[in-house]
Amino acid sequence: MRGVYLPGDSTAVLRELPIPAPGAGQVLIEVGASGICGSDIGYIYHEHKGHRGVEGPAYRGVVAGHEPAGRIVAAGPGCRRFGIGDRVIVYHIAGCGLCDNCRRGYFISCGAAQRQAYGWQRDGGHANYLLAEESTCVALPDELSFVDGALIACGFGTAYEGLRRIAVSGDGDLLVVGLGPVGLAAGMIGKGMGARRVVGVEPSAQRREWAAGLGVFDATLEPGPDAESTAKLAADALRAPGAATTIDCSGSRAGRATAIAGAAEWGRVSLVGEGGTLETEVSDALLHKQLTLYASWVTSLTAMAELATNLARWGLRPESVVSDRFALAEADKAYALAAGASDGKVVLVPGEPGP
Incomplete structure (x- = not known):
């Protein structure tokens, strides 16, 4: 498979990687869409900066992208809620699961040392496949597309x-x-x-x-x-x-x-x-x-699930705010546009053929 990395010099680099295998409590997701976020531009793309009071670069040289949605193609031992074939959104933080914030669903505010953000401290969604914790997955309603799901994952x-x-x-x-x-x-x-x-x-x-x-x-x-x-x-x-x-x-x-x-x-x-x-x-x-x-800083896992259900019920499609879609091979062009003068949201769609 291929994944996108951000060296911190206003470029996006594509690299070949092995497809990971899910361990206990993990799922392997075939990525359907992965959004480019303003925080990726501000803290990673141009320069590797610290974030939320953390000294040194917040980005740890992993596959970028914290706004993924896709379909589960493999599940590790112990997975109980999701399985092969399920369409999911990935909440972009994997917390400790034990602190008060995590138990409320606010993984974003987890203060434990093992807290990792997809695309920042662990491999993210700018790739053909993503290894995710089952606990960070949210069901994507059938009425919504993978692009819809990617937008729900962060901005929405x-x-x-x-x-x-x-x-x-x-x-x-x-x-x-x-x-x-x-x-x-x-x-x-x-x-x-x-x-x-x-x-x-x-x-x-x-x-x-x-x-x-x-x-x-x-x-x-x-x-x-x-x-x-x-x-x-x-x-x-x-x-x-x-x-x-x-x-x-x-x-x-x-x-x-x-x-x-x-x-x-x-x-x-x-x-x-x-x-x-x-x-x-x-x-x-x-x-x-x-x-x-x-x-307000991001949202909780439960509110994200509620939003996905509500958008389907309201008949609203987040993907309508997307102005530009790019194949994975065009990640450098996509990031340059997202960092410049895009009309609306820019997303990567790994399944689309490249140039």
């Missing part, structure tokens, strides 16, 4: 958790700041959760146009010169003083300020974008508006 799961925290519903509107892949996911899921109106804010005209074509945003707005003017534009589009719920997916100081300014009194603000800083005036911006801020 992240957006869903952030929206769950602020209880998006038909009782209010939703403002989405930043229309990259996670912001597009937030808009689609917000519609599924029943938000009355969904408005997006994005500085890139290219991305605004792509988002507008998805049919889930009631308006896609270019930001004004500051957070307050952008909030006024959003309020006009919502025909309301502000949004009951807002989510920042940009990870930027300006985007977070917009999410706060765009919230109505008693509003709920979700922060899911990585990196950057948060700077805000407190009295008028937060206290006097009675706002609640939520910080």
Whole structure:
């Protein structure tokens, strides 16, 4: 089989590898699709950096890709829930399974030394086959494709958790700041959760146009010169003083300020974008508006399974936010586009023929 590695010099390298055999509690997955995540770009592709307070590179020179979905082709001893032929999404962290966070399904927050992320500390999904722990697998409904599953594995799961925290519903509107892949996911899921109106804010005209074509945003707005003017534009589009719920997916100081300014009194603000800083005036911006801020990092195993079921029930297809698909042999081209000016999400589909 072949797998993609990221040397840290803004290239993606394809290497030949043996097909692994599953051990106890493990499954071998034929990868159907594997997404490219912004964190892969920021922490691995350009340069091997530390992450979440860990000194030194977080990437351990393994097969890249932490957003895989596929079909199980072999199962090791002791597997009880999944077997050969099952279609699965892979939750991208293998935790210790014993700490409180793992027992709640939040493997992402496992603090044990044996915690490993697919594509970071253990081989990931940018390959023909992936060796995964059965405990990290989530059933992929028949109504959804492998590309749908790959998107649920990270970006859609992240957006869903952030929206769950602020209880998006038909009782209010939703403002989405930043229309990259996670912001597009937030808009689609917000519609599924029943938000009355969904408005997006994005500085890139290219991305605004792509988002507008998805049919889930009631308006896609270019930001004004500051957070307050952008909030006024959003309020006009919502025909309301502000949004009951807002989510920042940009990870930027300006985007977070917009999410706060765009919230109505008693509003709920979700922060899911990585990196950057948060700077805000407190009295008028937060206290006097009675706002609640939520910080959310990825999602839990159980919420990811819930999201997959909900998307199938809502009739929503995550793959509609994908602008570009590449064969495994085109990984270098795919990463260059994902790190540059892609309209939407970029995915690798190992089963597609290369150039």
